[in-house]
Amino acid sequence: MAEMWINMGPQHPMTHGLWNMRIKVDGETITDAEPVIGYLHRGWEKMTEDRRYPQIIPMSDRLCYGSSFTWSHVYCMAVEDLMGIEVPEKAKYIRAMSDELQRIGNHLMWLAAIGPDLGNLTIFLYALREREMFLDLFQSLCGARMTYNYCRIGGVRNDAPPNWDRDLVRTLDYFEKRMNEYEELVDRNKVFRMRMEDLAPLSGKDAVNLGITGPTLRGSGVKYDIRQNDPYEIYDELDWHMCTADEGDTYARYRVRMDEMRMSVQIVRDILKKMPKTGPIRVKPPRNAPVGTGMARMEDPRGESLMYVIGDGTDKPYRLSVRSPLFVILSASPVLLRGNKIADLPSILGMIDVCMGETDR
Amino acid sequence: MEENVTYTVEQVKSKISEAFPAAVKFESKAKPRRLFMTADKGSLFNLCKFMKDQLGFDHCSLVSGVDRCDRMQVVYHISSFSNNITAEIVVDIPRDNPEIDAITPLWEGANWHERETYDMFGIIFKGHPKLERLLLPADYTFFPMRKDCDTGRH
Numbered sequence: 001m002a003e004m005w006i007n008m009g010p011q012h013p014m015t016h017g018l019w020n021m022r023i024k025v026d027g028e029t030i031t032d033a034e035p036v037i038g039y040l041h042r043g044w045e046k047m048t049e050d051r052r053y054p055q056i057i058p059m060s061d062r063l064c065y066g067s068s069f070t071w072s073h074v075y076c077m078a079v080e081d082l083m084g085i086e087v088p089e090k091a092k093y094i095r096a097m098s099d100e101l102q103r104i105g106n107h108l109m110w111l112a113a114i115g116p117d118l119g120n121l122t123i124f125l126y127a128l129r130e131r132e133m134f135l136d137l138f139q140s141l142c143g144a145r146m147t148y149n150y151c152r153i154g155g156v157r158n159d160a161p162p163n164w165d166r167d168l169v170r171t172l173d174y175f176e177k178r179m180n181e182y183e184e185l186v187d188r189n190k191v192f193r194m195r196m197e198d199l200a201p202l203s204g205k206d207a208v209n210l211g212i213t214g215p216t217l218r219g220s221g222v223k224y225d226i227r228q229n230d231p232y233e234i235y236d237e238l239d240w241h242m243c244t245a246d247e248g249d250t251y252a253r254y255r256v257r258m259d260e261m262r263m264s265v266q267i268v269r270d271i272l273k274k275m276p277k278t279g280p281i282r283v284k285p286p287r288n289a290p291v292g293t294g295m296a297r298m299e300d301p302r303g304e305s306l307m308y309v310i311g312d313g314t315d316k317p318y319r320l321s322v323r324s325p326l327f328v329i330l331s332a333s334p335v336l337l338r339g340n341k342i343a344d345l346p347s348i349l350g351m352i353d354v355c356m357g358e359t360d361r
Numbered sequence: 362m363e364e365n366v367t368y369t370v371e372q373v374k375s376k377i378s379e380a381f382p383a384a385v386k387f388e389s390k391a392k393p394r395r396l397f398m399t400a401d402k403g404s405l406f407n408l409c410k411f412m413k414d415q416l417g418f419d420h421c422s423l424v425s426g427v428d429r430c431d432r433m434q435v436v437y438h439i440s441s442f443s444n445n446i447t448a449e450i451v452v453d454i455p456r457d458n459p460e461i462d463a464i465t466p467l468w469e470g471a472n473w474h475e476r477e478t479y480d481m482f483g484i485i486f487k488g489h490p491k492l493e494r495l496l497l498p499a500d501y502t503f504f505p506m507r508k509d510c511d512t513g514r515h
Contacts, residue, residue: 038496045481046506208419208442211470222442229445230394295395295438295449297422306423306438321425321436323474331473360496 003031010039014346016113017356021333021349028341033334040360048320053079053153053289056320061147063322064358066109067301069102069138071358072151074298077232078307078320079153082294085285091155092233093275098141098150099233099298100264100271104175105134106301106353107261111182114254114350118195123185130178133171140167155282165272172265179262186254196251200336200348203248210332213325214303215260216352219253221246226299237274240267253351260301288315302326302353324358366417368444370396373416380411396448405452406462409439413467417443421468424475426482428508433459433484439468454484463489481506 009020018039024032044063048056060075061068073095080087087095108131115123135145140161142150150157186192202212207220217224225242227235243259245252289311297306303325312318329352336348368376373396377385384404388397400408412418418441427434433454440447454461463486465472475486476495483504486492494501503510 038498041496043505209469211421211468213420224442229442230440230447293449295447297438297440297447304422308423308425308436308438310427319425319427321423321427323423323438327473327477328470332469 008345009036014117014349016350016354017359019330019354019356019359021345023337023342023345025342028343030337030340030342030345033337035330035333037330037356037360040356042361044361045320045322048317050316052315053285053317056317057151057153058147058149061149062357063324063361064355065146066355067102067106068147069098069150070298070300070305072148073099074296074300074305074307075320076151076153077296077298078294078309079285079289079317080294081296082289082292082309082311083153083285084290085154085283087155087233088280088283089234090159090276090279091281093271094156094160094281095151096233096235096238097268097271097275098138098148098156100267101134101137103264103301104261105131105138107257107264108134110257110301110350110353113353114347117346117350118192120185120189120192123182126178126182126185130175133175137168137171140164152282153285155280157282159281168268168272172268176262176265179258183258193251195344195347196254196351197249199250199344200340201247201249202336206335207248210335211328212303212332213328214300215243215256216253216303216329218242218244219256219351220248226297226304230297232296232298234271234274238267239270250347250351257353288313289317297323300325302355302358303329305358322358322361324361326352326355326359330354330359366443368416368446370394370446373444373446373448376416377408377411380415381408384408394446396446397451398448399451399453402452402454402461405437405450406464406467408450409437409464409467412439412448417441418446418448419443419468421464421471421474422447424464424471424478426478426484426506428456428482428506429453430456430508432456433482435461435478435484437464459484460487461485462487463492465489480504483507 009015020036063071112127204222306323308321310318384401422438437450
């Protein structure tokens with residue numbers, strides 16, 4: 001049968017954002033694939049060259065609506081590295097706590113998104129309901145539900161509100177019970193597992209060479225998590241371990257993300273125990289950055305995010321360069337897709353948790 | 362690479378300066394688990410190959426271009442999963458002839474980073490499998506991230 005190219009996108013229920021997956025099919029089998037991106041390109045890096053350093057914080061929030069705190073966090077860390085600022089102890093704990101809450105919220109968004117992809121609308125409704133609790137927590141912490149504008153160069157904007165610990169512990173207790181429900185809905189659902197198991201296996205060696213990071217990499221059995229291997233803030237003082245799975249298939253990537261949600265709950269509980277009760281939460285940064293470079297990398301919910309900033313002595317960055325984890329994972333998606341059927345495509349691409357805002361920038 | 366051999370920042374430094382005495386210079390900046398160096402345009406590919414094969418730098422984090430007005434720069438962030446080191450390599454290239462060897466043959470993860478850098482800065486990566494526009498439409502005639510590209514100061 002003749003091979004032909006098909007456009008999956010830019011408007012397609014599978015794409016989760018505005019992008020186009022061109023696939024070459026032979027009957028039902030995908031023989032080649034080519035992602036076409038750029039529909040959401042806003043010139044983010046060019047825009048930052050005309051903004052003062054604090055003005056870029058709300059912009060970096062908008063790199064990804066699902067994990068906005070981690071993006072403003074990595075931006076602030078890069079600028080602190082450039083300016084040589086040491087963040088107060090308490091602010092580090094608050095940042096790490098927000099990171100983990102954001103990770104849970106982001107993974108719940110991912111779980112909600114893959115549910116309808118794989119024909120399970122119930123998990124969509126459940127996951128978004130629980131995500132709402134974490135959005136409420138963020139709302140009481142900083143006033144916004146999705147784009148927080150909470151991280152600051154040199155700390156965070158404000159301290160946690162009164163009764164924060166109580167609300168947080170209540171939410172976590174409730175959420176942990178709910179996690180069991182999700183796992184019963186998915187892991188004990190035969191259809192779900194048939195669509196994920198032994199699908200698109202990727203060896204650890206290939207995954208590393210393709211530049212894949214985050215849960216997708218750990219699903220291939222590679223033990224690498226920047227929180228542990230290149231610790232930032234206070235992650236080296238916390239009691240946790242990284243979640244990996246050895247199979248390397250789509251189901252392993254799913255398992256890693258589910259385990260990470262539980263692990264994030266454990267990390268947040270540990271932070272609540274160790275966080276200093278009083279102390280400064282912010283130091284005042286200088287207006288102008290020195291001449292030099294700064295770099296920060298962190299474990300985004302989707303993988304390794306990195307920002308590289310060059311200062312030229314003024315109050316605006318000379319160059320700000322962003323590494324988005326999804327940008328690289330998408331470039332590797334043809335390797336995952338080749339040889340599989342068209343019907344497997346939503347589940348393969350769903351498990352890498354596509355977000356176009358940070359990919360196109 | 363031999364399995365289960367890890368190097369510290371100092372060991373990596375001495376091994377690189379042994380292999381590339383003239384081409385690679387280290388910066389005085391020192392931070393834990395970070396390595397800062399500048400390299401020659403001509404020896405970059407061999408340096409990367411050496412780092413990948415001998416020192417266990419198995420992950421290309423980021424390739425970014427910088428327009429310094431009198432010259433172009435390409436900045437590589439290469440990290441090592443076994444050593445937990447991230448190396449920053451800065452390479453100067455002339456602005457009127459911005460060409461450099463691609464490192465995509467070594468790390469497949471650099472593929473789209475190099476394409477994007479070509480897209481935004483017009484830097485030619487020799488040996489890249491598919492050096493085409495990525496984020497911008499294919500018929501664009503300018504490179505927007507260059508400093509002389511006026512965007513109307515929005």
